[in-house]
Amino acid sequence: MASHHDLDLSVLERLSADTHAVGREIVTGCDSVAGAVVLATCNRFELYLDVDDAADAESARAAVAATVAARSGYPAQRVAAALVPATGQRVVEHLFAVASGLESMVVGEREIAGQVRRALTAARRDGTTTSDLEGLFQAASRASRAVEHGTGLGAAGRSVVGVALDLVEDGLPVWSDVRCLLIGTGSYAGASLAALKARGCADVVVYSASGRAGQFAAQRGVTAATDDLAAALTGVDLVVACSGAAGAVLDVDALIRARSAEASIGARPLAVLDLALQHDVDPAVGELPGVRLVSLTTVADQAPDGHSATVAEARALVAATAAAFERTRRTRQWNPPVVAERRRVLEQLATAVDQLDERAARRLRREVRSALHGPTVRARAAAADGDAAAYASALADLAALAVPPAAAPAPAAAGSPR
Structure with missing residues (x-):
């Protein structure tokens, strides 16, 4: 397992390359591994393996390092050093804490619970799950709900996108007047759109390089952009980019063209949120005049402190739930x-x-x-x-x-x- 606690986000980005292929390759290429679930989010990359025999744990770790190295371009030794191994109850307690938002960049965020469920669904689709992994991940989802209901953690609705919006809010018009371009149509784009609407931002245009913007926008009552990204950028106050595409979707040239078109009326200040682990936005965008770029690194630096009585209560509940799960198992x-x-x-x-x-x-x-x-x-x-x-x-x-x-x-x- 590897996360924002131990590694730079740029390293996590490389490790997470071609995520779903990793699980299949490990299961088919390593006899000691019966199943695998890959959990890759904006701030973590973790592989949960069902290993036939504890004595085979080291060979399974070597297979993981070799597979991830081939996908990421890092040497296998570096991958092995980046991925911290764990077994037994430590794995159970860690996954329960992850699903409950206790290990997130923004402690208590709720998006991770859905990401944990989708990781299991992806493993089912790829044929890499096992009954033991099914039981573990389903128990993690139950633990997440128990933490939310038992402690109220997560009820405040804190999230990565929420913190990012807080960081740029002072430089924006009132939310009802904000025009936003949302780049992406995946689950995280859906969560970002919900956060925008909750603040009163109704003027949202959705852009997708994959051509899925029309369906996404129609289902959610917003507008789909044309295929011309520069045209879609004209007149916006805020860009939220979370497509997770390989390579930057928004580069400097597109933004310069869009802002040049506004030059005659005076280009307005622009806030750009790059919430994709594999950067949707060229970092050079942040050097343009009048543009403020907020990345996941910025969010990590500014996220609220996760040390509180509620968090301590949640961690105690996770520990007790994990111990009970292990006893039953x-x-x-x-x-x-x-x-x-x-x-x-x-x-x-x-x-x-x-x-x-x-x-x-x-x-x-x-x-x-x-x-x-x-x-x-x-x-x-x-x-x-x-x-x-x-x-x-x-x-x-x-x-x-x-x-x-x-x-x-x-x-x-x-x-x-x-």
Whole structure:
């Protein structure tokens, strides 16, 4: 996993190149990896792998480094150093915190919950998910909802686009008079449009180099721009760019042409928000007179402090939820040998009671079930706690149980009171 906490956004941008191909290539190219979900957002790049055996974790990490290196152009050694490995409960707690907005650039933002869901959907589409990954990501979505409902974190509607709009608000007309060009038609463009409308900005024109602006605009009650980006830029006060296209969509030449067309009436101040990880806007745009450029780096520097009582409460809830998930997962994972031993004893019991009268059969059933109860409870409690030694001891006690084919009472479990 790699995020804005540890890496420059430019490095994350390179790591995130061709995201969905990475999951498929790792699963098909590495025998030890059964499944993969790739979570790539504007401030993180994370791969969640279902590895068949913990002993294969290092080979899986090497496969990830090689695959991401081939896509990003970075040496495999640099990729391996950038991606921090994690296993077990640490992975669970981290994903739950991510889905709850606790690891976001803007702590408490809600867009990440949808991005986590879409990452799982993409893995399903690519055929790279597994039952364990399904369970993990679905539990992360439930944890996110529990944090929002239990602490109110996220209710304030803080987001990357919200912070970016706050940064340029003072230089804009009142929101009802702002004319905005929205570049992009994806899910983040939809979230950005919702944020603009919530502030009262109704004059929004949508541009898409892919040709999807018409459908996007019609579904949301805004206007689609023509294919001429320079023409679409004329007369706007604000540009919000979040297409995620490979390479800059808005370059200096297009903006100069648009502002030259306004020269006769005086080009108005322009705020440009580049909210795409793979920059939609040429950074040189920020050097033009009268233009203020806000990027994700600016947002990261200006985002509100994530240290508060609410955030601390949310982190405690995430930790408790992750621990409960791990207890349930271990109990389920370690349960088959327990079930097998119980089935063996109960099959012996069924054979034995056929040879007994009703009263003796009732007594034998009661004694056998009592003998099974103690080690079964201990085995499952040890599994939940991850206590391998206690689990092995309880399982050995179950394995020692046997029902004789005669009318004798069942033996007590090893080490149990007589």
